[in-house]
Amino acid sequence: MTDIPFLSLAIWIPILGGLLVLATGQDANARMARTVALLTAVFGLAVTLPLYTRFDASTAGMQFVELHDWIAYFNVHYHLGIDGLSLWFVLLNAFITVLVVIAGWQVIQNRVAQYMAAFLIMSGLMNGVFAALDGVLFYVFFEASLIPLYLVIGVWGGPNRVYAAIKFFLFTLAGSLLMLLALLYLYKSTGSFEILAWHRAVLSMPVQSLIFFAFLAAFGVKVPMWPVHTWLPDAHVEAPTGGSVVLAAIALKLGAYGFVRFSLPIAPDASMHYAPLVIALSLIAVVYIGLVALVQGDMKKLVAYSSISHMGFVTLGFFMMNPLGVEGALIQMISHGFVSAAMFLCIGVLYDRMHSRQIADYGGVVKTMPRFAAFFMLFAMANCGLPATSGFVGEFTVILGAVQYNFWVGLLAATTLILGAAYTLWMYKRVVFGAVSNENVAKLTDIDAREFFFLALLAVCVLAMGVYPFPFTDVMHVSVNKLLEHVIAGKLSLLP
Amino acid sequence: MNFVVPDFFPATAEIFIAVMALVLMLATAFARNIARGLAYALAQFTLLVTAFIILFTLDIGIDRSFGNLFVNDLLGGVLKLVICFAMMIALLYGRAWLAERKLDRPEYYLLALLMTLGMMVLITANHLLTLYLGLEMMSLSLYALVAFDRDSARSTEAGMKYFVLGALASGLLLYGMSMVYGATGALELPAVAQAVTGGTANMKVLLFGLVFLVAGVSFKLGVAPFHMWAPDVYQGAPTPVTLILSSAPKLAAFALAFRLLVGGFSGLVEHWQTMLMLVAAASIVLGNLAALVQHNIKRMLAYSGISHMGFMLLGLLSGVAGGKADVTVAAYSSAMFYAVAYVLMTLAAFGMVVLLSRAGFDAENIEDFKGLNRRNAWFALLMLFVMFSMAGIPFFVGFFAKLAVLKAVIDAGYLWLAVLAVVMSVIGAFYYLRVVKLMYFDEPTETAPIAASAEFQVMLSVNGIAIAVLGLMPGALLGLCRTALQASVIAG
Numbered sequence: 001m002t003d004i005p006f007l008s009l010a011i012w013i014p015i016l017g018g019l020l021v022l023a024t025g026q027d028a029n030a031r032m033a034r035t036v037a038l039l040t041a042v043f044g045l046a047v048t049l050p051l052y053t054r055f056d057a058s059t060a061g062m063q064f065v066e067l068h069d070w071i072a073y074f075n076v077h078y079h080l081g082i083d084g085l086s087l088w089f090v091l092l093n094a095f096i097t098v099l100v101v102i103a104g105w106q107v108i109q110n111r112v113a114q115y116m117a118a119f120l121i122m123s124g125l126m127n128g129v130f131a132a133l134d135g136v137l138f139y140v141f142f143e144a145s146l147i148p149l150y151l152v153i154g155v156w157g158g159p160n161r162v163y164a165a166i167k168f169f170l171f172t173l174a175g176s177l178l179m180l181l182a183l184l185y186l187y188k189s190t191g192s193f194e195i196l197a198w199h200r201a202v203l204s205m206p207v208q209s210l211i212f213f214a215f216l217a218a219f220g221v222k223v224p225m226w227p228v229h230t231w232l233p234d235a236h237v238e239a240p241t242g243g244s245v246v247l248a249a250i251a252l253k254l255g256a257y258g259f260v261r262f263s264l265p266i267a268p269d270a271s272m273h274y275a276p277l278v279i280a281l282s283l284i285a286v287v288y289i290g291l292v293a294l295v296q297g298d299m300k301k302l303v304a305y306s307s308i309s310h311m312g313f314v315t316l317g318f319f320m321m322n323p324l325g326v327e328g329a330l331i332q333m334i335s336h337g338f339v340s341a342a343m344f345l346c347i348g349v350l351y352d353r354m355h356s357r358q359i360a361d362y363g364g365v366v367k368t369m370p371r372f373a374a375f376f377m378l379f380a381m382a383n384c385g386l387p388a389t390s391g392f393v394g395e396f397t398v399i400l401g402a403v404q405y406n407f408w409v410g411l412l413a414a415t416t417l418i419l420g421a422a423y424t425l426w427m428y429k430r431v432v433f434g435a436v437s438n439e440n441v442a443k444l445t446d447i448d449a450r451e452f453f454f455l456a457l458l459a460v461c462v463l464a465m466g467v468y469p470f471p472f473t474d475v476m477h478v479s480v481n482k483l484l485e486h487v488i489a490g491k492l493s494l495l496p
Numbered sequence: 497m498n499f500v501v502p503d504f505f506p507a508t509a510e511i512f513i514a515v516m517a518l519v520l521m522l523a524t525a526f527a528r529n530i531a532r533g534l535a536y537a538l539a540q541f542t543l544l545v546t547a548f549i550i551l552f553t554l555d556i557g558i559d560r561s562f563g564n565l566f567v568n569d570l571l572g573g574v575l576k577l578v579i580c581f582a583m584m585i586a587l588l589y590g591r592a593w594l595a596e597r598k599l600d601r602p603e604y605y606l607l608a609l610l611m612t613l614g615m616m617v618l619i620t621a622n623h624l625l626t627l628y629l630g631l632e633m634m635s636l637s638l639y640a641l642v643a644f645d646r647d648s649a650r651s652t653e654a655g656m657k658y659f660v661l662g663a664l665a666s667g668l669l670l671y672g673m674s675m676v677y678g679a680t681g682a683l684e685l686p687a688v689a690q691a692v693t694g695g696t697a698n699m700k701v702l703l704f705g706l707v708f709l710v711a712g713v714s715f716k717l718g719v720a721p722f723h724m725w726a727p728d729v730y731q732g733a734p735t736p737v738t739l740i741l742s743s744a745p746k747l748a749a750f751a752l753a754f755r756l757l758v759g760g761f762s763g764l765v766e767h768w769q770t771m772l773m774l775v776a777a778a779s780i781v782l783g784n785l786a787a788l789v790q791h792n793i794k795r796m797l798a799y800s801g802i803s804h805m806g807f808m809l810l811g812l813l814s815g816v817a818g819g820k821a822d823v824t825v826a827a828y829s830s831a832m833f834y835a836v837a838y839v840l841m842t843l844a845a846f847g848m849v850v851l852l853s854r855a856g857f858d859a860e861n862i863e864d865f866k867g868l869n870r871r872n873a874w875f876a877l878l879m880l881f882v883m884f885s886m887a888g889i890p891f892f893v894g895f896f897a898k899l900a901v902l903k904a905v906i907d908a909g910y911l912w913l914a915v916l917a918v919v920m921s922v923i924g925a926f927y928y929l930r931v932v933k934l935m936y937f938d939e940p941t942e943t944a945p946i947a948a949s950a951e952f953q954v955m956l957s958v959n960g961i962a963i964a965v966l967g968l969m970p971g972a973l974l975g976l977c978r979t980a981l982q983a984s985v986i987a988g
Contacts, residue, residue, distance in 0.1 A: 025873070071896075073974035074903070114873070136899070140890035147884060150929070154937040155869075162937055166929055173889075173925055177918035180899070184906045184914075 007064050007080040007131045009047040010090055011124045014040060014097065018120030021113050030112040034105055037116035041101045044123065045094040055087055057475045060482035062133060062196070070137070076193050079133040084479030085260050085330065086130045088472060089253055092337045093130070095461075096249045097123040099454050100242040103345055106450070107241065107352055108156065115156060119242060122148035129254050135183045135193040138261075142254060143176055149243065149251060157238040164231075164238035171221050171231040179218030179258075182211045186266070199265040199486065202494045208270035215263045216278070222255025225278075225315060226285040229308045236304035237357070241348030244300065248307050248340035253333050256314045260326070260483065264318065268487040275319040282319070283412045285312025290419035294426070299350070299357045302427055303343045306383060309416060310336050316413060317398040320405040321487060326480050328397025331472055335382070335390035335465060342379040342458040346372070349451055350431070353444055359430050363437030368444040373432045375447075375455040380428045382462045384421035390465035506559040506568035509549040509576065510616050516542040517609040524602035535602035536591060539609055540584055546612075547580040558983065560622060564684050567622035571754070571980040575619050575747050575832075582744040582839050583612050588955050589847045590736025592948065596854065599645055599734060607644075608740065611637035615748040621755060624673045624683040631669070631716070634748060635662050638741060642733040654732025661715070661725045669712030675705025676760075685760045692763035706764055709756060710771045717749040717805045718798075720778040727786075730798035731860075735853060738794055739846035742801055743839045749805075750835040753812060758828065758985070765815075772813040773913065779806030780917055784924035793862045796927060797845055800886060801838075803924060808834040810917060811901040814908035823907050825985050829977035830900035836973065837885075837897040837966070844882045844959040851875065851948055851956065865931055867940025875946060876935045878960030885963045887928040888921055892967035900974065 017040025024033040056063060062081030070078040082090060100119050108115045125148070128141035146169055154165035187193055190201045203211070221228045232252075236244050264271050286309050293305035310332065317329025349372060350365070351357055366373040382389035385396070395416065403410030436442050447455065465472060504511065520538045524531040550573055559568040587608060594600035614633030621627035639662060643655025677683055679701040680691035691697045715722040730738050757768050783803025790796035811831030815824040852859030852868075859865075869876040885892030898921070905914045948956075966973060 071969075071971040071974065073971055073978065074899070111869075114869075140895070143895075144890045147880075147889060150932075151936055154933060162933055165937070166926065166933065169929055170922060170925060174919075174922045177921060178915075180902065181906065181911075181914055181918060184899075184903050185911075187903065188906055 004050075005064075005066050005080075006047055006050055007082065007090075007127075008066055010044065010051070010094065011080075011128045011131065013047060014044045014094075014120040014124035014127070017041075017044070018117040018124065021120060022117040024113045027110070027112055030109070033113035033116055034101070037101050037120060038098075040120055041094075041098040041123075044120075045098050048091050048094040048127075051082065051087060052091060052471075052475075055475055057084065058478060060084065060478045065133075070134075074136060074193065075187075075191070076136045077134050078137060079194065080131040080137075081133045082131055084476040085483070086257065087475055088330075088334050089130045089250070089257060090127050092253075092334055093123055093126050093250050096246060096337065096341055099341065099345070099457065100245055102450060102454050103245065103348065104240075104242045107348070111155065115152070115242075118148040118152050119246065122152075122246060123250075126250050126254065130257060133195050135186065135195055135198070138195065139176070139180055139183060142258075143173075145251070145254070146172055149247065152243040152246075153235055153239045156240040157243070159238075160234070161238040164234040167231045168235040171228065175218040175221035175228075178214045182214035185211065195261065201266070202491050202496075203267065204495060205269055205273075205492060208267035208491070209274070212263055212267040212270035212274060215258065215267070216274075219255040219258035219263065220281075222258070223252055223311045223315060224255070224308060225281050225312065226289060226308070229285070229289070232308060233301050233304040236307075236344075237298060237300045241344060241351065244344040244348075245341045248303075248344060249337040252307065252311055253337065256311065256318070256329070256333055259315065259318050260330075264487050265483060269490045269492050271319065271487060272321065272490065275321065278315055278319040279409060282312040282316035283409065285309055286316065286416050287412060287419070290416060290423065293423040294419065296423075297359055299347045299359055299427060299431065300344070301357075302359075302423060303340065303347065303383075306343075306420065306423060307336070307340050309420070310340070313395060313398050313413065313416065316409075317401060320401050320409075321484060322401050322404055323480055323484060324397050324404060325401030326484060327473060327476055328394050328399075328401055330476055330480070331390075331469060332394030332398060334472060335394045335462075338458055338461045338465065339379060339382045339389075339391055342375075342455065342462065343383055345454060345458070346376045346379060349447060349455075354440055359427055361438070362431040362441060363434045364441055365432045365444065367436050368441060369446045371452065372447045372455075375459060376428065376432060378459055378462065380424045382466070384424045385417055388463070388466045390462045390469075392466055393469045500563075502562045503559070504561070506553060506555070506561045507566060507620070508553055509546050510613060510620070512549055513542060513546050513609060513613045513616065516545075517606060517613065520602065520606055520609060524606075531602045532595070532600050535605040536587065536600065539587055539605035542609060543580050543584045543587075543612065547577055547584075550576050550580065564686075565623040565626045566620050568620055569984050571832075571984045572620045572751070574976060574980045575751050576616050578836055578839065579612065579615050579619075579744045579747055582747070582843060583608060583740070585843050585847075585955060585959065586736065586740045586743055588951060589739055589843070589850050592952060593736050593850050593853060594734070597645070597734070604641070604644060607637045607641050611641070611740070612744070615744060618748050619751040619755075622685050624676070624685065624688070624760075627685075627752065627755065628666075628670060628673065630748075631752065632666060634745060635666065635716075638662075638745065641737045641740065642729055644737060645734045648734075650732040651734060654729045657732075658725055658729045665712050665715030665722070668708045668715070672705045672708025672712060675701050675708065679705060685755060688760040689762060692761055702764070703767060706761060706768060707771070709761075710768055710775070713749065713753045713756060714775050716752060717746070717809070718802055719775050719805045719809060720782045720802060721775075723779065723782070723802045726802060727795045727798040730801075731792055731794045735794070735846065735850050735858065739843065739850065742797065742842045742846060746801075746805065746808075746842075747835050747839055750808065750812075750832060753809075754828065754984075757812075758815070769813045772809050773910070776806040776809035776813060777913065777916055779803055779809070780920045784920045787924065787927045790927070791862055792860050793849055793864070793931075794860060796862060797842065800924070800927070801842065803920065804834070804838045804886070807898065807901055807917065808838065810913060811904050814901075814904035814910065821985065823904075825978055825982050826900075827904035827908065828981045828985065829974065830897075830904040832977040832981060833900050833970075833974055834897040836977070837893045840959065840963060840966070841882055841885050841894060844878065844956065844963060845886070847956045847959060848875065848879050848882065851946060851952070854944070854947065862931060862934060864942065865934045866938045866942070868935040870940045871943070872946045875956070878956065879935060880932055881960050881963050883928040883931050885967065887925040889925075890967060891964065893963050893970060895967060896970040896974070
């Protein structure tokens with residue numbers, strides 16, 4: 001097809017650009033650091049576009065494959081490739097990186113180069129996670145992406161940032177090290193670190209169960225699923241705006257992506273067998289965490305809990321094992337990438353002006369920031385799944401799938417429409433409407449051109465995806481169907 | 497009995513270093529006014545030339561000489577080479593520190609050379625007595641080095657402690673050797689191995705001896721429950737000596753364990769495997785838990801070293817489980833790779849501690865790393881590499897070391913050990929993260945600029961970058977470890 005290694009470019013341009021930004025050094029050169037960062041991010045986005053335009057939606061096979069030897073000793077290869085499941089996440093990631101660089105343009109005045117570099121390097125590493133087709137390569141990217149986020153939370157975060165950063169790191173590390181054991185075990189039984197070879201490997205039920213739970217530990221923490229979600233609210237609240245955006249929009253997706261790339265195809269029978277467990281955990285996340293979100297006094301915490309609840313929808317969709325569920329979950333992941341990024345950016349806009357995230361400190365913002373209020377309204381609506389926004393497409397499809405799977409599961413899942421609307425709109429009402437509550441709010445200035453730009457960009461995405469989701473769903477169909485065929489066929493019948 | 501002139505060629509490096517040690521002693525005795533600089537230069541020159549000699553006498557095959565007391569193989573060659581480089585780096589890092597405290601006496605370099613010689617003899621030993629000779633030569637030099645700051649109570653105390661406990665461990669080892677001699681009637685390692693596998697030896701005596709040997713080896717490695725000396729000695733010794741202590745001797749101890757247990761006692765593998773399993777598990781647990789509560793960076797690194805050596809042993813004990821030669825070689829080479837990676841990391845870590853110290857001030861507390869990112873972003877980044885590498889996070893060499901060892905453990909079927917190891921790694925990650933936290937998240941309390949000689953800065957940078965580069969491209973070194981061990985394992 002083509003010889004240009006787009007995936008490698010998507011991974012290494014941000015990383016090398018990040019190192020370049022790092023080299024600009026002190027804050028005296030902040031201007032240069034920002035410019036280089038923006039150029040890198042835009043360039044990084046540009047090289048991902050051909051991935052979509054040249055993508056062949058009619059095949060479920062891996063595309064843009066790159067295969068080189070890496071570490072012969074372990075039989076590890078530098079093997080990249082994407083299919084319909086991973087394509088959009090690479091694009092989403094590159095897009096969000098541009099937004100984060102713009103969002104941090106004026107807000108970050110302290111160690112600018114390091115801030116920008118951390119995000120660029122993280123973006124490259126996460127592209128690597130989505131594109132890796134080798135177990136060790138995947139793990140290396142998955143794990144290495146913790147380092148920049150740890151630094152971002154810890155250096156530019158809020159007052160309790162140290163606790164949040166360390167908790168975030170250790171929780172994720174604990175999960176992923178168990179996954180590492182599973183990867184090594186798979187290597188022992190198949191003699192290869194190729195993910196695709198693992199898909200084909202015939203494994204007995206006890207082995208599948210062990211592997212399934214190891215992956216559940218890793219990806220469940222990352223998603224995060226109830227009851228291992230407690231690191232997320234802390235991390236979100238303490239992280240700077242950019243950190244929250246990347247965390248919600250991309251980092252959480254790494255876990256969910258892991259389920260479709262590893263758990264389902266490698267341990268299909270165990271996945272089927274334990275699906276009720278995952279579904280139960282997901283429903284708890286949807287309903288219980290939804291209720292928890294309702295009572296939050298801190299806007300960021302509220303959106304953090306709403307993220308957990310939305311990600312519960314994703315895992316729910318995956319484990320119902322029907323096409324509607326899986327596809328809906330994937331769409332929900334992309335949509336959540338836009339919407340949660342937008343919500344955190346909106347909160348960031350308010351926080352930059354007031355230095356408070358408490359809902360109680362606001363009220364009547366619409367009087368002083370009408371344009372901002374309009375954007376915030378749109379994103380709030382998308383967050384509660386209003387039709388014609390991106391939030392609706394995913395949620396509705398998953399609910400349809402859930403009803404198909406089991407009426408009661410569908411009913412419980414559908415409560416999210418009520419709970420989501422309740423916590424989001426109630427927060428919106430308290431922050432934006434009503435009388436101007438104090439003189440700080442009265443002194444607020446509306447969004448400037450820079451803020452308008454990134455909010456508008458996201459608004460376009462949210463609406464476009466809500467109105468015309470075809471480009472998103474079109475590329476997934478074949479891959480999703482093949483995945484489900486594979487899962488439902490199982491591996492046990494192939495056992496000797 | 498006729499006298500045969502031994503083949504000196506395989507031992508050229510050892511002979512050279514021994515001669516140069518004497519030259520250094522004489523030269524510095526006569527040229528007193530330039531003694532300090534001369535001793536340093538001579539020591540570095542000697543190590544460099546030795547490295548070249550090793551490189552040229554490197555042999556894929558196996559050369560035995562001196563009536564089978566001595567063996568020169570690829571494994572020995574590679575280990576000796578790394579030791580030479582590690583010592584060169586250690587001497588370079590320590591130079592300014594010692595000079596600022598008027599400790600850069602010629603004897604320091606003399607002892608360092610003798611210690612290197614001891615390690616090299618130990619590595620090339622093919623006989624229990626050669627092994628012991630090398631070990632004692634290394635240890636005695638180290639005892640003296642630890643107590644080198646003779647006016648400091650802590651340094652002398654550490655030296656005393658190390659000496660008494662080390663002598664005890666040597667006693668244990670020697671006692672074990674005598675048992676082995678009693679049971680097998682041989683001191684030559686291949687002959688011991690033959691007697692052990694032959695089944696003619698008295699099992700009871702042999703096993704009794706083996707326990708003492710394992711205890712002695714464990715002491716030299718500094719693994720639990722024979723680790724008690726490590727934190728005190730690490731803390732008490734002058735930092736450059738701690739740097740030496742924590743790096744090259746670990747490789748020598750790996751060689752000791754390999755030559756003795758794999759070379760001599762492969763017939764009793766299931767016995768020493770069980771012992772090492774307990775020792776390794778205890779070290780990983782204890783090292784990581786104890787490191788959590790340390791405030792002194794030298795103590796913290798001592799405990800972290802205990803857990804790293806436990807990890808290394810995990811690799812060593814995973815061999816021979818399935819009986820397949822390639823699995824066994826992979827297990828041993830994972831241990832060797834781990835040891836080499838650890839040496840690289842510990843050199844950089846203590847190099848950083850030396851860097852932050854200056855005349856009249858020792859950066860001993862972890863708090864001294866506070867705000868390093870503000871003071872010097874480059875060195876903070878390097879220390880970040882070291883810490884994440886030690887925690888086993890990719891893309892750093894420490895990750896691949898852990899991966900290789902865990903792979904060996906899983907291949908051997910010890911799933912519980914692997915689970916224990918990763919759980920403890922998560923706990924261990926905390927104290928490494930704390931150092932990163934202090935460097936990056938906190939504001940500096942100390943504002944003095946970081947000053948060091950150019951060669952120090954360059955070396956430390958190369959050291960730190962090597963940790964990252966080997967993390968991206970670990971293949972060559974891993975392959976080298978495997979080739980080195982392949983020859984020895986197949987021969988044994």
